Amino acid sequence: MAPPLPYFDLVFDVPIRENPVFTYRGDPKGEAGVGKRVMAPFGRREMTGYIIGVRAEPAAGLSEGAIKAIRRVVDAEPIFDEADIELARWMAGYYLCGFGEALAAMIPSGRRVGGYSSFPDDEGDIAAEALALSDEQEKALAAITAVTAPAEKLRPFYLFGITGSGKTEVFLRSAEAVIRDGKSVIYLVPEISLTHQTAEAIGKRFGPIAATIHSGMSPGKRLTEWLRIRSGEVRIVVGPRSAVFAPLRNLGLIIIDEEHDGSYKSGNTPRYHARQVAMRRSSLSGARLVMGSATPSVEAWKLMSNQGITRLDLTRRLSGGSPPEIIPVSLEHTEGCLTAELKEEIRKTAQLGRQSILFLNRRGFAYFYHCKQCGYELSCKHCSVSLTYHKSKGRAVCHYCGYSVVPPKACPQCGSLEAGFTGFGTEMIEEEVARTFPELRLRRADADTTGRKGSLAETLDIFKAGGIDILLGTQMVAKGLNFPGVRLVGVVLADTGLHLPDFRAAERTFSLIVQVAGRAGRYFPDGKVIVQTLRPKDPAILRACALDVEGFFAAELAQREMLGFPPYTRLIRFTVRAKEAPRADGAIKRLAGIAAPLIPPDADILGPAECPIGIIAGNHRRQLILRGKGMGTLHGAAKAILDSYEKGRDAKVYLEVDVDPVSLL
Structure with missing residues (x-):
C-alpha cells in the first residue's frame, strides 16, 4: 500500500473569494484525507478546515518552511466527496461567496456522533391512505x-x-417508483415545523429508509443522520432548504413542495436558493426535478409559459370538497378586529359542529404607537421599525432585534395623553374572540406561544382531533396543513404586506390568501373564507378572492416587464452595514463609484440608497442593486466590482452580496 501523500489542500469558512485554497502538511497521526474536517492554524487562531484535495508536493511558489501542519483530524470517515466539492465550487462562483463558506453551508457541523432516531418501521395508516x-x-x-x-x-x-x-400523493408515488428503481429521493418542504404532516406521511410510508434533516436538530444528531445517508442506509430525505445538500447515493428525484415559499432562499451567506441548487444537482446527477404549488412563484410561472418547465395540472379536490367561497369584506368602520360578517360565520360554523381558522401575519397585541397631537412614533432604538406591544409581557418589543421597553403612559415628546398603540396583532384578536365567543375553545399558534419544542405539533394534533373550535395563528397555520373539520377561514387583515416597498409584495399577498383559503372546506363543499381588508379594491386581493391565478400572473408579469423587474431582469444586491451612518454612506458611495464604469451596456444600477429598513440591530444599512437582462454579464461586473472594492475596504463596514434576492427590504 502506497504511503499517504504528505500535502493537503484546505478551504475554511471565511469570506475569501480569490485564492481560497491553502496547502498544509499532514497531521502527526496520518489520518487526514479528502472529505474530512480538520483543525489547523489559520492566521493567529486555530480553525476548522475542509480537505478538498491531496498533492505530492507544495504548489509552485510555496517554500517547505512556510507550510504549516494540520493539528488534528475531526472525522473518522469522510463526510463529503468530490460531487459535494464540485457543488460548493459552483455555489461559490454563482453566489459570489467563499469556497469554504459554501462547503460549510452544505455539511453539518456536529463534532460527535450521537445515537440516532429515524422514522419508525411503521406501515400505520398512511398505507391505507394511498x-x-x-x-x-x-x-x-x-x-x-x-x-x-x-x-x-x-x-x-x-x-x-x-x-x-x-x-402530495403524486409526489409520494413518484418517490416510490424511483426507489423501486434503486435510486434515492430528496423531498424539500418549506419549514419542518410547519409541514410535520408531510414528514409524518413520508416516515409512515417509507419506514427506516427515510430520514429527516433540519436546523432544529442538535449538531450531533444531524451529523449522525448525515453519515447514515452517506452510507446508503437512507433512500429518501425530507427537510427544509438545507436538505437539498443531503449526500444521497444514486440520486433519482428531487421534489420541491410549495415551490413559491420564500424560506427556500437562505438569509445568510451563502445566500443560495434551494430551487437553483436543486436544478444544478438534478442536472449533474441526471435526477428528475418535480416542483409543485397552488401558487407558483412568478419565475416558475413564466418558465411554464415558455415551456422551460413541463406543467402538469390538477384541477379538482379529491376528498369531496370544492374550492371555498371567498368573500372580501372591508374593515372600514369596524369596531375592533372582527367584522359582523366574520362573527356571523364563526357562529354558524360552531353551530354546525365544525372548526374555524383565523389568520393574521402579525403577532403581538398592537403594532404602531402614535401620538395624535404631535405625530410622535415609538420606534426601536436599534432598528428603524415600530415596536409591537405584547400585552402578555407588558412590553413593546422589536421583532428584528428583540429590544423591548415598558410602553409610555403619555407621549414622550409632548406629554399628550392622546397617544397609544393602534393596529392589531394575534394577541389582541385572541382577546376579542375570547370575549365574543366565551363558549368556544380557542388556541393561538404563533412564535410567542409555540417556543417550546413540539408545542406547535401538539396544538395542530389537538385541532385535528377536534379538541379546538377556533385556531388563531400566523403563517404557521397557513401552509400545507390538512384539517378535515375546517369549514371557515378568516383572514383578519389581508393587506399587512401590501404596503411594503418590495416588488414582490403583491405576489406574496396573493399567494398567502390563496394558500390560507385552501385550508377551508377540504372535505365538504361548503367551505367559506372571509378576507378582511382595508383595500377591498386592490387587484391582488380581488384576484386572490376569485382564485384567479391565471389573471393574477398575467397582470403581474405585464407590470414586472414594464418596470424591468424579475423574471424579465436579474438582480444582484449589495448591502453595506456599519455602526456609524457616515461609514455606511461612504462605503456605498465608493461602491457606486467603482460600479459605474464596470456596468455592462445591457444593465443599470439602482441606488445607492438607504435600505427600506434603514437600521437593524444598531447597524445602518445602505444598498446598491445591479440590474441586467442576463446573469452572465451582470455576474462578471459584480465580480470585478467586488475585487476592486475589497482592495481598500473599511474593516468596520460589512458587505453582503445577494444574487437573485427575493426581498429588497
Whole structure:
C-alpha cells in the first residue's frame, strides 16, 4: 500500500473569494484525507478546515518552511466527496461567496456522533391512505416516471394544482417508483415545523429508509443522520432548504413542495436558493426535478409559459370538497378586529359542529404607537421599525432585534395623553374572540406561544382531533396543513404586506390568501373564507378572492416587464452595514463609484440608497442593486466590482452580496 501523500489542500469558512485554497502538511497521526474536517492554524487562531484535495508536493511558489501542519483530524470517515466539492465550487462562483463558506453551508457541523432516531418501521395508516389516483393524478405520475429523454436533457416538472388536489400523493408515488428503481429521493418542504404532516406521511410510508434533516436538530444528531445517508442506509430525505445538500447515493428525484415559499432562499451567506441548487444537482446527477404549488412563484410561472418547465395540472379536490367561497369584506368602520360578517360565520360554523381558522401575519397585541397631537412614533432604538406591544409581557418589543421597553403612559415628546398603540396583532384578536365567543375553545399558534419544542405539533394534533373550535395563528397555520373539520377561514387583515416597498409584495399577498383559503372546506363543499381588508379594491386581493391565478400572473408579469423587474431582469444586491451612518454612506458611495464604469451596456444600477429598513440591530444599512437582462454579464461586473472594492475596504463596514434576492427590504 502506497504511503499517504504528505500535502493537503484546505478551504475554511471565511469570506475569501480569490485564492481560497491553502496547502498544509499532514497531521502527526496520518489520518487526514479528502472529505474530512480538520483543525489547523489559520492566521493567529486555530480553525476548522475542509480537505478538498491531496498533492505530492507544495504548489509552485510555496517554500517547505512556510507550510504549516494540520493539528488534528475531526472525522473518522469522510463526510463529503468530490460531487459535494464540485457543488460548493459552483455555489461559490454563482453566489459570489467563499469556497469554504459554501462547503460549510452544505455539511453539518456536529463534532460527535450521537445515537440516532429515524422514522419508525411503521406501515400505520398512511398505507391505507394511498388511495386510488384520479385520472389527472395518474396522468401526472405517468409523465414524471416515464423516461422520455436522456437524463441530462430532462426538463423539470411542475405540479400545478388547487389546494387539496392531491399533489402530495403524486409526489409520494413518484418517490416510490424511483426507489423501486434503486435510486434515492430528496423531498424539500418549506419549514419542518410547519409541514410535520408531510414528514409524518413520508416516515409512515417509507419506514427506516427515510430520514429527516433540519436546523432544529442538535449538531450531533444531524451529523449522525448525515453519515447514515452517506452510507446508503437512507433512500429518501425530507427537510427544509438545507436538505437539498443531503449526500444521497444514486440520486433519482428531487421534489420541491410549495415551490413559491420564500424560506427556500437562505438569509445568510451563502445566500443560495434551494430551487437553483436543486436544478444544478438534478442536472449533474441526471435526477428528475418535480416542483409543485397552488401558487407558483412568478419565475416558475413564466418558465411554464415558455415551456422551460413541463406543467402538469390538477384541477379538482379529491376528498369531496370544492374550492371555498371567498368573500372580501372591508374593515372600514369596524369596531375592533372582527367584522359582523366574520362573527356571523364563526357562529354558524360552531353551530354546525365544525372548526374555524383565523389568520393574521402579525403577532403581538398592537403594532404602531402614535401620538395624535404631535405625530410622535415609538420606534426601536436599534432598528428603524415600530415596536409591537405584547400585552402578555407588558412590553413593546422589536421583532428584528428583540429590544423591548415598558410602553409610555403619555407621549414622550409632548406629554399628550392622546397617544397609544393602534393596529392589531394575534394577541389582541385572541382577546376579542375570547370575549365574543366565551363558549368556544380557542388556541393561538404563533412564535410567542409555540417556543417550546413540539408545542406547535401538539396544538395542530389537538385541532385535528377536534379538541379546538377556533385556531388563531400566523403563517404557521397557513401552509400545507390538512384539517378535515375546517369549514371557515378568516383572514383578519389581508393587506399587512401590501404596503411594503418590495416588488414582490403583491405576489406574496396573493399567494398567502390563496394558500390560507385552501385550508377551508377540504372535505365538504361548503367551505367559506372571509378576507378582511382595508383595500377591498386592490387587484391582488380581488384576484386572490376569485382564485384567479391565471389573471393574477398575467397582470403581474405585464407590470414586472414594464418596470424591468424579475423574471424579465436579474438582480444582484449589495448591502453595506456599519455602526456609524457616515461609514455606511461612504462605503456605498465608493461602491457606486467603482460600479459605474464596470456596468455592462445591457444593465443599470439602482441606488445607492438607504435600505427600506434603514437600521437593524444598531447597524445602518445602505444598498446598491445591479440590474441586467442576463446573469452572465451582470455576474462578471459584480465580480470585478467586488475585487476592486475589497482592495481598500473599511474593516468596520460589512458587505453582503445577494444574487437573485427575493426581498429588497
